[in-house]
Amino acid sequence: xxxxxxxxxxxxxxxxxxxxxxxxxxRSASVVADGLVDADLDGLASHGIMLTEMYVDRLRKNSVSxxxxxxxxxxxxxxxxxxxxxxxxxxxxxxxxxxxxxKAGQHAAGVVSVRHGFHFGAASRFAxxxxxxxxxxxxxCNTRPLMPAPGGAERVxxxxxxxxxxxxxxxxxxxxxxxxxxxxxxxxRMAEKSGQxxxxxxxxxxxxxxxxxxxxxxxxxxxxxxxxxxxxLSFLIDLMCGLLSQGAFGDKVRPLYGDAGLPYDCSHLxxxxxxxHFCDVSWFRRAxxxxxxxxxxxxxxxxxxxxxSPGEPEWRRREAAGGIVHVPPAVADALKRLAAELNVTAPAxxx
Amino acid sequence: xxxxxxxxxxxxxxxxxxxxxxxxxxRSASVVADGLVDADLDGLASHGIMLTEMYVDRLRKNSVSxxxxxxxxxxxxxxxxxxxxxxxxxxxxxxxxxxxxxKAGQHAAGVVSVRHGFHFGAASRFAxxxxxxxxxxxxxCNTRPLMPAPGGAERVxxxxxxxxxxxxxxxxxxxxxxxxxxxxxxxxRMAEKSGQxxxxxxxxxxxxxxxxxxxxxxxxxxxxxxxxxxxxLSFLIDLMCGLLSQGAFGDKVRPLYGDAGLPYDCSHLxxxxxxxHFCDVSWFRRAxxxxxxxxxxxxxxxxxxxxxSPGEPEWRRREAAGGIVHVPPAVADALKRLAAELNVTAPAxxx
Numbered sequence: 040x041x042x043x044x045x046x047x048x049x050x051x052x053x054x055x056x057x058x059x060x061x062x063x064x065x066r067s068a069s070v071v072a073d074g075l076v077d078a079d080l081d082g083l084a085s086h087g088i089m090l091t092e093m094y095v096d097r098l099r100k101n102s103v104s105x106x107x108x109x110x111x112x113x114x115x116x117x118x119x120x121x122x123x124x125x126x127x128x129x130x131x132x133x134x135x136x137x138x139x140x141x142k143a144g145q146h147a148a149g150v151v152s153v154r155h156g157f158h159f160g161a162a163s164r165f166a167x168x169x170x171x172x173x174x175x176x177x178x179x180c181n182t183r184p185l186m187p188a189p190g191g192a193e194r195v196x197x198x199x200x201x202x203x204x205x206x207x208x209x210x211x212x213x214x215x216x217x218x219x220x221x222x223x224x225x226x227x228r229m230a231e232k233s234g235q236x237x238x239x240x241x242x243x244x245x246x247x248x249x250x251x252x253x254x255x256x257x258x259x260x261x262x263x264x265x266x267x268x269x270x271x272l273s274f275l276i277d278l279m280c281g282l283l284s285q286g287a288f289g290d291k292v293r294p295l296y297g298d299a300g301l302p303y304d305c306s307h308l309x310x311x312x313x314x315x316h317f318c319d320v321s322w323f324r325r326a327x328x329x330x331x332x333x334x335x336x337x338x339x340x341x342x343x344x345x346x347x348s349p350g351e352p353e354w355r356r357r358e359a360a361g362g363i364v365h366v367p368p369a370v371a372d373a374l375k376r377l378a379a380e381l382n383v384t385a386p387a388x389x390x
Numbered sequence: 391x392x393x394x395x396x397x398x399x400x401x402x403x404x405x406x407x408x409x410x411x412x413x414x415x416x417r418s419a420s421v422v423a424d425g426l427v428d429a430d431l432d433g434l435a436s437h438g439i440m441l442t443e444m445y446v447d448r449l450r451k452n453s454v455s456x457x458x459x460x461x462x463x464x465x466x467x468x469x470x471x472x473x474x475x476x477x478x479x480x481x482x483x484x485x486x487x488x489x490x491x492x493k494a495g496q497h498a499a500g501v502v503s504v505r506h507g508f509h510f511g512a513a514s515r516f517a518x519x520x521x522x523x524x525x526x527x528x529x530x531c532n533t534r535p536l537m538p539a540p541g542g543a544e545r546v547x548x549x550x551x552x553x554x555x556x557x558x559x560x561x562x563x564x565x566x567x568x569x570x571x572x573x574x575x576x577x578x579r580m581a582e583k584s585g586q587x588x589x590x591x592x593x594x595x596x597x598x599x600x601x602x603x604x605x606x607x608x609x610x611x612x613x614x615x616x617x618x619x620x621x622x623l624s625f626l627i628d629l630m631c632g633l634l635s636q637g638a639f640g641d642k643v644r645p646l647y648g649d650a651g652l653p654y655d656c657s658h659l660x661x662x663x664x665x666x667h668f669c670d671v672s673w674f675r676r677a678x679x680x681x682x683x684x685x686x687x688x689x690x691x692x693x694x695x696x697x698x699s700p701g702e703p704e705w706r707r708r709e710a711a712g713g714i715v716h717v718p719p720a721v722a723d724a725l726k727r728l729a730a731e732l733n734v735t736a737p738a739x740x741x
Contacts, residue, residue, distance in 0.1 A: 147469035215622035247691025271566035340598025
């Protein structure tokens, strides 16, 4: 089975219609659909349109709300707490970072925590919004526990992601978007399919024992990136997101692919730091871009064709995509099924 | 040769006298000496009294200033830029984090960047100061380039450390203090001495090729923790520290153990986020401590005796130390030599 190429705008319009059919207002349905398609164009398929089925399922079962915005719980100087009420995370994430940016303009830094949140897609989206507004942007969220403590035999922290972006001149953004696990589960599944062993740093068995066997790893647990480093970072992200928002953390965050009738209930944190409070913004942007260019043009190891600055791979994939998403067969089938169920017309190319 | 046990207070008083003999005022000499001895008590010897010789050497050659405080370059809402003027980093770090905490009290978050900085010891020191003041504390600094980009064959980023601490009840602090390299050079040197191979993720040869040979690694370069993750984090720490302060970054930061007559010239960044702006502080402290306790009491893998929460190992080492530092022979010799040169009386136990 091969992938189906489809124009991003057409695909996004179709997915927006699916969301709208579940009760999401038109404009918001478009924003979320565009966000998912953007992730696919960046080559981040795990944060792209493959999520549509799960989002729609949860919208229909009311564990994701059709509300378009979070409500303000508290607003004190540069600190805002929002209650997302289980609305789509891309919507409340955009809202939260825009508030953080506005607060940063007034106070130097804005810090917005969000409780009762839902999956917000790729964290880089929000960090880059801040960078576009001449701020350093930091976005993070917690997930249900997936990884053990070093030496542990039960899941206690998520692979909680953090994204950091800084303003820079030129086309190539400077952004880091990392999960705190050493490897993604997708890479372990690929190793299993090809019968390859995995590095011992990627995962442990279900009782916490070391393994290089992909099947045992899949039945076991992901390991934190860099051992205690990734573990500590993940634990602190969990507490910063969950406690500042007085929302869920640890095992109070539910599985994303668990009972679709129960809210996911994660917590988010958005920080914007206004560069203009410290220095001349155009100088900062020029210097940052020059530093990234220096990384890209550095001396390479034998056999290495190209060095990348943080955020550059996604940008290059988007450039190469030329506005076309290649939809895998399983995703195309799911989208067509949803279209039939919701009385939405699917693009001709998908059918 | 065995280590020499010496009471922390006596050792610190002696080291303070060494600093004072180079012109550092009494009170500041004590603060810095206490900071170094504290790191030894925490089991962080690389950030402890072994640094005294290099600090004194630089103080005598005027590449470290005897000034006790940084000067304020700009102060705009929650943002402050300091010029440390190459003063001892523990002094200007304490000052910067205290300003960040005060700003957080007014604005929710305080962000203080420092240029022309010197080595500030263990970053956790400053993060924990913020946590003691009911703030989330973040401290980071850049170093000279030590690590290549993934696939690179030249040093382009430091193993730039970051520490994050959050307020918590009880005796055991919650703090992460991590360098962005996969392994410390000290661990590679230990492998070389014992003739053991090292994991391929730790280092590359001087031309960027993979190696598990410790000697080749020492002649080569440390690798970032988690590949592109640690690399991206390190690059962003470098730019956040260096650009917000309009100070040095990249190869403008000099080697710590290079020409002692030339300023180190690193940049620091301190962030405090006031918990009371978001929620009840005592609730936050209780919940954070309970989450850490849950980590410590979680199910363990076969053969594992104890699980640790982030920051707990250092705390346990300090408890076990009982106020006694065990000074290695090489450090004792260096301190005695400095004492003779500076006409300072060394503790009897060291001689």
